[in-house]
Amino acid sequence: MNVAIIGASGYTGLELIKILINHPKFNISYIANSSGEMNVQDLHPSLKNVINMDVNLANAQDVAKVADLAFLALPHKTAMAFAKELLALGIKVVDLSADYRLSLENYEKHYCEHGDKENIKDAVYGLPEYFKEDIKKAKLIANPGCYPTASLLALLPFIDYIETENPIFIDAKSGVSGAGKNPSDTTHYCQINDNVHAYNPFKHRHMPEIQEKVKILKGKELAINFVPHLLPLTRGMLVSVYATLKDDIDVNEVLNNAYKDCEFIRLRDKPVDVKSVAGTNFCDLFVTKNGKALFVSSAIDNLLRGASSQAVVNANILCGYEEYEGIPKIAYVP
Numbered sequence: 001m002n003v004a005i006i007g008a009s010g011y012t013g014l015e016l017i018k019i020l021i022n023h024p025k026f027n028i029s030y031i032a033n034s035s036g037e038m039n040v041q042d043l044h045p046s047l048k049n050v051i052n053m054d055v056n057l058a059n060a061q062d063v064a065k066v067a068d069l070a071f072l073a074l075p076h077k078t079a080m081a082f083a084k085e086l087l088a089l090g091i092k093v094v095d096l097s098a099d100y101r102l103s104l105e106n107y108e109k110h111y112c113e114h115g116d117k118e119n120i121k122d123a124v125y126g127l128p129e130y131f132k133e134d135i136k137k138a139k140l141i142a143n144p145g146c147y148p149t150a151s152l153l154a155l156l157p158f159i160d161y162i163e164t165e166n167p168i169f170i171d172a173k174s175g176v177s178g179a180g181k182n183p184s185d186t187t188h189y190c191q192i193n194d195n196v197h198a199y200n201p202f203k204h205r206h207m208p209e210i211q212e213k214v215k216i217l218k219g220k221e222l223a224i225n226f227v228p229h230l231l232p233l234t235r236g237m238l239v240s241v242y243a244t245l246k247d248d249i250d251v252n253e254v255l256n257n258a259y260k261d262c263e264f265i266r267l268r269d270k271p272v273d274v275k276s277v278a279g280t281n282f283c284d285l286f287v288t289k290n291g292k293a294l295f296v297s298s299a300i301d302n303l304l305r306g307a308s309s310q311a312v313v314n315a316n317i318l319c320g321y322e323e324y325e326g327i328p329k330i331a332y333v334p
């Protein structure tokens with residue numbers, strides 16, 4: 001199947017190219033950014049002698065001539081304009097931005113006015129472990145945020161077993177590539193190097209995304225206290241969930257039962273780390289308890305399981321391929 005990548009000059013766009021070059025079923029037929037008129041090797045010198053393609057100025061009509069499915073690796077707000085046009089042209093869309101992840105009401109509360117109120121209703125949240133049947137039938141996939149991916153995979157199996165009156169904390173840490181390729185004061189080398197800090201505590205836009213999906217899947221409206229941190233790493237995400245158990249349960253059994261048939265979840269018997277998942281679609285999970293205190297830890301690669309490889313898994317499921325086809329599994333270790 002021919003596919004397009006729009007936003008190919010960004011960090012997640014590059015990861016999409018790298019995965020799709022080796023994919024047994026997808027063929028990259030169109031790549032674009034906001035300017036075009038260059039070769040992909042000018043954008044990404046790391047792809048020299050690997051792929052030789054023109055980069056186009058992104059245009060939905062042109063996509064429709066050469067592709068059946070498009071990956072949108074674009075900023076929020078920009079993505080919805082392209083998605084709307086592509087869907088009208090009969091192109092399936094996997095959107096890596098936040099534009100279709102939330103209900104219309106929640107989106108407009110936490111982002112901005114929505115420019116595609118028609119399609120947001122039918123978008124499917126692309127967390128394969130929980131929405132696979134819906135993904136199979138979708139035309140538009142909203143790929144989850146990186147923090148919600150790591151947080152939901154750790155938290156969801158325990159929702160039925162924790163005291164929901166006590167605070168639930170999610171302490172999350174991300175590598176700097178999570179902020180995209182454009183540098184800012186916060187991501188400047190001198191600010192990030194040898195440093196670590198929290199940002200937007202209890203106010204980050206991924207908190208409502210986590211809460212909304214817990215409500216949909218578990219029927220519970222929970223106050224989840226989400227605090228992200230920035231780490232001096234290029235890629236990687238480590239999430240720690242702290243909550244209180246109702247009863248003395250076997251926490252490993254809960255996790256095992258939740259994910260026993262899941263290709264891309266690995267249960268670890270020691271606390272997880274980001275390097276063991278870097279370059280892969282795995283989410284590694286570890287759980288332990290101290291009396292009623294619960295600790296669940298999850299690690300993903302923010303650019304892959306948190307974005308591009310999860311997007312290709314969603315496309316695999318959507319197209320009726322095996323979910324693991326062409327998906328990276330070997331980590332960048334050491």
Ligand SMILES: NC(=O)C1=CN([C@@H]2O[C@H](COP(=O)(O)OP(=O)(O)OC[C@H]3O[C@@H](n4cnc5c(N)ncnc54)[C@H](OP(=O)(O)O)[C@@H]3O)[C@@H](O)[C@H]2O)C=CC1
Nearest residue numbers: 007009010011012033034058073074096097178180181307
């Ligand atoms: N980085 C991460 O870890 C994660 C990112 N995401 C989401 O994925 C999306 C992409 O993120 P990321 O790759 O980090 O972002 P980058 O900032 O690295 O890249 C953005 C891309 O969008 C392109 N672009 C911007 N405006 C336009 C336009 N009007 N027309 C065509 N192309 C345009 C840019 O092209 P140009 O070079 O021409 O400006 C660039 O290729 C975002 O929505 C982000 O929130 C989701 C999960 C994790």
Ligand SMILES: CC(=O)N[C@@H](CCC(=O)OP(=O)(O)O)C(=O)O
Nearest residue numbers: 097098145146147174175178179
């Ligand atoms: C380190 C860093 O800045 N991370 C980004 C999240 C990136 C991401 O996955 O989320 P979206 O797709 O919702 O942008 C942030 O905190 O906004």
